[in-house]
Amino acid sequence: MSKPLIHRSPMPGLGLSMGITLTMLSLVVLLPIGALLLKGANYGLAGIWETVNRERVWSALFLSFRLSLFAALFNLIFGVMLAWVLVRYRFPGRRILDAAVDLPFALPTAVAGISLTALYAPNGAFGSLAAEIGWKIAYTQWGIFIALVFVGLPFVTRTVQPVVEEIEREVEEASATLGASRMHTIRHVILPMLMPAALTGFALALARAVGEYGSVIFIAGNIPLVTEIAPLLIIIQLEEFNYDAAAAIGIAMLLISFAMLLVINLIQVWSRRRIGYV
Amino acid sequence: MSDTGQIRFRAATEEPPATRWTLIGLAFAGLAILVFAPLIAVFVEALAEGAIEAVRSLASPDARDAIRLTLTIAAISVPLNALFGVAAAWFITKFDFRGKAFLITLIDLPFSVSPVVAGLCIVLMFGANSAIGGWLVAQGYPIVFAMPGIILATMFVTFPFVARELIPVMIEQGRAEEEAALTLGASGWRVFWTVTLPNIRWALLYGVLLCNARAMGEFGAVAVVSGKIRGETATIPTTIEMLYQEYLSVAAFSLAAVLTLLALLTLLLKTLLELRHADQLAANHRH
Amino acid sequence: MHIEIDEISKAFGTTAALHPVSLSIPSGALVALLGPSGSGKTTLLRILGGLEFPTSGRVLFDGQDATGLTVQERRAGFVFQSYALFRHMTVFENIAYGLNARPRATRPTKAEIARRVTKLLELIQLPDIGARYPSQLSGGQRQRVALARALAIEPRMLLLDEPFGALDAKVRKELRQGLRDIHDTTGLTTVFVTHDQEEAMELADLVVVMSMGRIEQIGKPADIRARPATPFVKEFITA
Ligand SMILES: Nc1ncnc2c1ncn2[C@@H]1O[C@H](COP(=O)(O)OP(=O)(O)OP(=O)(O)O)[C@@H](O)[C@H]1O
Ligand SMILES: [Mg+2]
Numbered sequence: 001m002s003k004p005l006i007h008r009s010p011m012p013g014l015g016l017s018m019g020i021t022l023t024m025l026s027l028v029v030l031l032p033i034g035a036l037l038l039k040g041a042n043y044g045l046a047g048i049w050e051t052v053n054r055e056r057v058w059s060a061l062f063l064s065f066r067l068s069l070f071a072a073l074f075n076l077i078f079g080v081m082l083a084w085v086l087v088r089y090r091f092p093g094r095r096i097l098d099a100a101v102d103l104p105f106a107l108p109t110a111v112a113g114i115s116l117t118a119l120y121a122p123n124g125a126f127g128s129l130a131a132e133i134g135w136k137i138a139y140t141q142w143g144i145f146i147a148l149v150f151v152g153l154p155f156v157t158r159t160v161q162p163v164v165e166e167i168e169r170e171v172e173e174a175s176a177t178l179g180a181s182r183m184h185t186i187r188h189v190i191l192p193m194l195m196p197a198a199l200t201g202f203a204l205a206l207a208r209a210v211g212e213y214g215s216v217i218f219i220a221g222n223i224p225l226v227t228e229i230a231p232l233l234i235i236i237q238l239e240e241f242n243y244d245a246a247a248a249i250g251i252a253m254l255l256i257s258f259a260m261l262l263v264i265n266l267i268q269v270w271s272r273r274r275i276g277y278v
Numbered sequence: 279m280s281d282t283g284q285i286r287f288r289a290a291t292e293e294p295p296a297t298r299w300t301l302i303g304l305a306f307a308g309l310a311i312l313v314f315a316p317l318i319a320v321f322v323e324a325l326a327e328g329a330i331e332a333v334r335s336l337a338s339p340d341a342r343d344a345i346r347l348t349l350t351i352a353a354i355s356v357p358l359n360a361l362f363g364v365a366a367a368w369f370i371t372k373f374d375f376r377g378k379a380f381l382i383t384l385i386d387l388p389f390s391v392s393p394v395v396a397g398l399c400i401v402l403m404f405g406a407n408s409a410i411g412g413w414l415v416a417q418g419y420p421i422v423f424a425m426p427g428i429i430l431a432t433m434f435v436t437f438p439f440v441a442r443e444l445i446p447v448m449i450e451q452g453r454a455e456e457e458a459a460l461t462l463g464a465s466g467w468r469v470f471w472t473v474t475l476p477n478i479r480w481a482l483l484y485g486v487l488l489c490n491a492r493a494m495g496e497f498g499a500v501a502v503v504s505g506k507i508r509g510e511t512a513t514i515p516t517t518i519e520m521l522y523q524e525y526l527s528v529a530a531f532s533l534a535a536v537l538t539l540l541a542l543l544t545l546l547l548k549t550l551l552e553l554r555h556a557d558q559l560a561a562n563h564r565h
Numbered sequence: 566m567h568i569e570i571d572e573i574s575k576a577f578g579t580t581a582a583l584h585p586v587s588l589s590i591p592s593g594a595l596v597a598l599l600g601p602s603g604s605g606k607t608t609l610l611r612i613l614g615g616l617e618f619p620t621s622g623r624v625l626f627d628g629q630d631a632t633g634l635t636v637q638e639r640r641a642g643f644v645f646q647s648y649a650l651f652r653h654m655t656v657f658e659n660i661a662y663g664l665n666a667r668p669r670a671t672r673p674t675k676a677e678i679a680r681r682v683t684k685l686l687e688l689i690q691l692p693d694i695g696a697r698y699p700s701q702l703s704g705g706q707r708q709r710v711a712l713a714r715a716l717a718i719e720p721r722m723l724l725l726d727e728p729f730g731a732l733d734a735k736v737r738k739e740l741r742q743g744l745r746d747i748h749d750t751t752g753l754t755t756v757f758v759t760h761d762q763e764e765a766m767e768l769a770d771l772v773v774v775m776s777m778g779r780i781e782q783i784g785k786p787a788d789i790r791a792r793p794a795t796p797f798v799k800e801f802i803t804a
Contacts, residue, residue: 005375005376006373006374006375006376007373007374009372010460011372011373011453011456011457011460012460012465012466012467012469012470013372013466013470014369014373016365017369018369020361020362020365020366021362021365021369021381024358024361024365025362025366025384025385028430028433028437029384029434030384031403032399032400032402032404032430032434033387033391034403035402035403035408036395036398036399039402078308081301081304081305082309085301086305089302091302095549097305097309099545099546099549100309100313101309102545102548103541104313105491106488106491106542106544106545107316107317107495107538108494108495108496108497108514108537109497109515110495110497110516110519110534111515111534111537111538111541112316114518114522114531114534115323115534116316116319118319118323118531119315119316119319124319125319126311126315150312150316153312153313168647169291170645170646170649171649172291173290173291173616173636173643174643174645174649174650174651175651175662175666176290176291176616176636177614177615177616177636177637177639177641177643177715178663178666178714178717178718179666179667179718180662180663180666181637181666182292182293188662192653193652193653195653207389207390210392211390211391211392211393211394211395212498213393213394213497213498214498214515218519218522231392231393231394231498232394234395234502235394235502238398238401238502243401243405243407246398247398247402250398250399253392254391254395257390257391257395260390261383261387261390265383289616290615290616290635290636
């Protein structure tokens with residue numbers, strides 16, 4: 001006996017809610033993504049490979065991925081620390097800090113982009129300080145890194161915060177009664193408990209950074225092979241009406257996103273299976 | 279757990295004060311550099327030539343057109359996404375069907391797609407070169423480089439916001455109240471308006487708030503589909519880009535300041551909602 | 566180890582959880598702290614374990630002032646009501662935790678740790694569950710693992726907060742005997758908290774009846790039954 005596709009239910013509105021959901025989802029999300037995949041299918045794997053396998057494209061994809069990885073790693077460490085401070089400590093200004101964590105979610109990327117550029121440009125507030133020690137930030141990979149740290153900042157903190165809240169005090173106390181120092185407890189009890197959530201946040205920050213455009217292009221300098229990110233390359237191809245090439249790069253990026261989505265889901269399945277919670 | 283007069287002892291679950299204050303200091307320093315500095319820089323740059331100049335630049339035709347277009351886009355795409363969010367949350371939480379987890383993954387998909395790729399998808403689907411797009415252009419309804427394309431792009435990138443907020447809340451609330459109302463003879467719509475909606479209104483508002491902030495600020499996807507035609511398809515963020523690249527710094531940052539104020543207002547309302555109605559918001563926002 | 570509680574009081578803000586209480590626990594005794602909810606049992610137990618610090622008064626271990634000792638220095642085997650097992654560690658890793666946490670100089674070798682964990686698993690009569698995670702255990706099994714974990718550090722005393730509180734009646738009876746056996750083999754001074762008078766009377770050598778932050782009576786179960794010292798005790802043990 002096979003399970004029915006939809007169980008009978010006394011609830012009203014099945015047809016209407018299902019209709020709206022599936023129609024809008026298809027129109028807004030699925031069909032457009034399908035159009036990209038179809039374009040890729042027509043173009044063929046060989047064609048995609050030919051487009052992607054060029055130095056300029058490789059270096060853009062590699063740059064986007066590498067700097068996103070560094071930025072996400074920074075956010076992993078800073079985000080876990082921030083989550084801990086915000087949940088565990090009471091100090092003046094805590095609420096403001098907590099609210100500030102969300103600013104990168106709320107601030108439009110173009111605004112962040114020009115603002116960071118103004119700060120880190122050679123004549124900007126931070127840029128001029130750095131210039132004194134001969135450190136150039138804006139229009140180099142450092143600038144891209146900083147912009148990617150900015151956009152990824154909230155993810156780890158916001159996924160880890162609820163988990164810190166749920167750690168039972170007794171578990172930490174148990175560790176102490178067994179003779180463990182506070183450092184030992186943090187390393188062997190607390191951090192492992194935060195790890196699944198922290199990794200989820202890390203993957204989200206990474207995925208966001210790889211696809212980021214608005215906050216990066218102003219500060220990046222956009223020099224081919226050096227500071228040109230993958231999303232910008234798509235836009236350049238589109239402006240030259242190279243739809244095939246744009247689609248090829250787009251598919252490569254889509255595959256990276258899907259891979260990361262898969263990783264996030266695997267982390268969650270793994271942690272649920274192993275320790276019974278996410 | 280502060281016990282008065284116990285300064286001598288440290289609880290087993292606390293870090294030494296030196297560690298604690300170092301971490302707090304790092305948190306302040308990190309956020310000051312990463313978040314507060316860019317925030318302040320927007321206003322400093324906007325007011326670089328005085329408040330009058332900043333306000334005057336906002337009254338320019340470019341800026342006014344951009345503001346009008348962005349408001350129109352948000353006024354259309356946000357309610358549509360709210361409608362979708364409510365319908366999807368109802369479908370997912372009130373019925374049992376196969377493939378539910380997969381459907382949720384699909385709804386979340388836009389969060390993991392680059393906005394530029396999202397714009398690209400819409401260009402490929404509805405651009406003049408595509409079958410559908412070509413036909414629509416022939417009928418006089420262009421999508422790409424026109425308002426419908428911008429709306430679609432905006433909806434794409436903000437698609438999951440409302441549904442994501444509502445689904446956990448409605449799962450937690452269960453179906454018992456709706457079932458009770460049905461047994462009392464209420465019609466489907468009546469159940470929705472008088473039982474469900476009052477229970478989810480704060481979560482709905484929360485989702486709409488975030489959706490709106492993102493809709494007004496979306497740049498990457500809109501940059502791809504809009505063509506950035508002045509006075510026609512240039513939204514606030516794309517106008518900021520154009521002004522900035524023309525070295526009209528004050529004008530660019532004045533518009534940016536408008537969006538920044540919107541972001542701050544959004545955060546303020548969001549924080550208020552979290553303080554007042556934490557119990558009626560999705561679990562992962564509770565803190 | 567002989568435990569002496571000397572005029573210990575504890576206030577949380579303005580609420581007094583313990584009025585000055587004194588109590589002497591002979592070495593090797595099995596003692597029950599018995600009383601209704603909110604009477605201060607947990608607070609007293611946590612003060613013994615170093616998890617809470619008294620507002621005034623002293624704790625003496627074998628005649629030495631232990632009031633200022635940190636939790637780690639007290640070496641009290643503490644079993645929490647919720648067991649507080651580490652969810653991300655196997656049963657084996659949970660029991661080995663205290664040994665692994667020792668500084669290198671005093672840490673046993675890997676082989677020695679494995680040997681001790683195996684022995685403890687046999688002591689709690691669950692020799693085959695070392696590789697499991699706490700989420701894969703029944704309530705009674707978790708309780709015994711928590712006990713083994715506390716015993717692994719070779720504690721100077723055993724402190725248990727409502728050790729059987731979360732279990733059903735049948736398992737409760739079985740584990741009661743198990744605790745008695747473990748107490749008798751290890752000879753550890755053992756203090757457990759309960760609000761079940763039958764449990765206290767049946768298991769303990771010495772019962773301490775508490776109410777509203779005060780000790781109402783200290784005595785052998787038979788004496789308390791035969792001669793309740795206050796109306797409260799009389800009512801509580803007949804209830
Ligand atoms: N951390 C704390 N902060 C404030 N008050 C506390 C705290 N811990 C305990 N109390 C108060 O101290 C009193 C004694 O609490 P305690 O936990 O010792 O009682 P108990 O006898 O263990 O009760 P139960 O059987 O319910 O566990 C109670 O009034 C309680 O509300
Ligand atoms: Mg208690």
